[in-house]
Amino acid sequence: MSQYKVPELTFAGMRQGFWRLLPLSLFVIAFGLAYGLAAIQAGLSGTETVIMSMLVFAGTAQFAAVDLWGAQIPIVPLLLTTFAINARHLLMGASLYPWLRQVPARKRYGILVLMSDANWAMTLNDFNNGKTNLGLLLGGGIALWLTWLAGTVLGMTVGSGITNPEAFGVDMVLGCFMLSMALGGRKNPRILTAWLVGGLSAYAAYLWLPENSHVVAGALGGGLVGAIWLEEPRK
C-alpha cells in the first residue's frame, strides 16, 4: 500500500492558494465577460445571468445553456448536456480521492463545491509532488469564483464593445493551461503511454461518439493503461 500524506487545510494555505490562482483569474474574467455578454443577448435577465454564474460555476456548460435559451427550453437535453460537459468533474474528483479520503466528509464535500479545472489541476500536481496544501483547492476556487462573477457582471454591463474574444486568444486559456499543467507534472514512459492511449481514445470518441464524450473516453483509455502497467510504489 502506498503512502499518501494527509492534506491540511489552513487559512494561510487558503490565502496562498488564492494568490496562486489570482493571476490566472485575469483570463477567467475574460471568459466570464464573454459569457455575461452572450447570456444577456440570449435573453436571460441580469439576475438569471449572475445567479447561473454563482450556482453553476462551470463556464462551458453555461455557454451551452445560453445557446439553448429561449422562451421555451428543452429541459432534458439541457440537463444531459450539462452532465456530459461536466462529467470530467467525476474524474477530477476521483483523481484526488486518495488524498481527500483522509479528510473529514464535511470538509471534503464542502471544498469540492468550488472544484474547477484550474484549481484542481494545480492541486493534483502539488499533491503528486508531496505538497499537500488543501487550501490551494479552496482558496484557488474562491479566487476563480470571484473573478468568474466579476467577469460575468462586466460582460453584462460593458461587454458589448467586444464582439470577438477569439481575436485576443481568450478561447485558448483553458487549453494552454491544461497543457502547461500536464507538462509540469511527472513524466515517465508509463505516464506517456497513458497519455498516448488516452489521447487516441479521446480523438476516436470525438470523431465517432456523441458530443462531449471525449473527456470520459480519454480518461478511461489512459486509466486502463495504468490499471495494466502498475505504478512503482511511492516512497
Place this chain on the structure above:
Amino acid sequence: MMSTAGIGGFIIIGLMALVTLLTRYGGVLIMSFIPINRRVESFINAMSGSVLIAILVPIAAEGDLGARLALVATAVVMLVVKKPMVAISAGIFVAAAIRWLV
C-alpha cells in the same frame, strides 16, 4: 420543454446547478465505495493526466492555426522555463498574434 418566464428560468438554473454539483461530488462519492488497492491507485493516477490530454484533443484536432501554434508555444515555453503562467501567456499571445496576421 419548459418555459423560462417568471420563476421558470430560475428553476432551470437550479436544476443545472444540481446536476453540476452531482458531478463535482460524484467522483469522490463513487470512489469511497471502491476498495483502494495498488491497481485502483495506478488506474486513478494514469487517468488524471489523461483527463488533461483528452480536454486538449478537440482543440488540437479542430482548432485553427492560431490555436494549434498556441499549444506548441505553450509546450515549448513550459518545457524550457517550467513556469505555467509564462507558458500560458506565451500561448495566448501567439494565438492573438497569428489571428491578427492571418
